[in-house]
């Protein structure tokens with residue numbers, strides 16, 4: 001008889017604790033930081049639990065796909081702003097900031113663009129118009145843009161894409177974005193460039209060159225798609241240090257920590273390792289005044305790109321598929337409340 005009663009009490013206590021513990025956004029706000037999540041628009045519209053958790057826990061959101069070139073500009077003369085408008089309205093209603101992702105990428109481009117026979121000059125004109133239209137529409141509503149996403153190879157060379165035939169396209173994109181919304185913060189965003197390596201060296205050199213020549217750039221987005229392997233914290237710290245020494249912001253833009261799963265569930269020890277990694281990377285950001293936002297790529301394991309991309313992997317986020325917070329959630333909270341103030 002005692003056992004069920006104890007379980008009920010424990011469950012109630014857990015629910016009570018979840019309900020009364022300050023949400024992540026409150027902890028982040030007390031640090032002057034943003035904590036964000038990439039948004040799945042279907043879930044936002046149709047699931048109260050999804051919308052409730054998003055608004056309760058986060059003070060920033062970012063459309064996961066809806067603002068990319070293909071989804072937002074499906075025909076040469078047609079824009080599809082509605083899904084982004086909805087997310088911007090949700091953010092406004094819940095006092096959340098919106099990050100924009102992304103203006104220039106080699107992926108998720110529309111067929112009219114990839115299948116066209118445009119000259120480099122025509123492609124530049126298309127890109128300029130696109131940036132004017134999209135950034136201009138959300139001027140004053142989207143506070144930061146990933147202007148260019150993943151333009152470099154792992155060895156630091158320029159990735160060959162539809163855009164790379166137009167010399168200087170990266171800096172042009174930044175200039176056009178600044179012209180379209182002088183107040184928006186402009187980021188270069190990439191993956192695998194968290195620590196010190198050939199790609200992060202190239203990003204650093206590009207950003208330094210942009211700062212020297214007055215190309216408008218405000219920050220570097222570190223995507224942070226991590227695994228349960230040990231994280232090179234010292235290298236990441238050195239990288240954030242050198243970027244912020246340029247006066248640029250750093251934001252974690254797509255944080256997740258994927259784990260091996262069976263039927264969607266990860267082992268307890270893997271979840272504990274994951275919690276440690278979330279703690280350490282968040283605590284690292286907290287050390288830097290110019291590390292201004294931490295954003296996860298989704299927030300519930302119910303909606304995450306991981307299982308679709310990495311077979312046998314999942315459980316990468318801080319809420320499980322039933323919207324219960326995981327150990328990783330609590331470790332973000334404890335890193336945000338950690339004693340170390342912004343010292344750098």
Ligand code: G3I
Nearest residue numbers: 064065071101102107108149150191223254297304305309
């Ligand atoms: O929109 C179509 C929909 O009409 C169709 O019914 C459905 C059928 O599969 O596909 C939908 O498009 C999918 C889209 O996500 C929206 O769900 C695409 O097939 C799918 O490829 C796309 O995946 C996205 C991926 O970028 C594309 O490369 C993921 O959701 C998104 O999480 C992922 O995000 C990227 C960042 O933008 C950049 N950094 C890496 C990160 C992970 O790959």
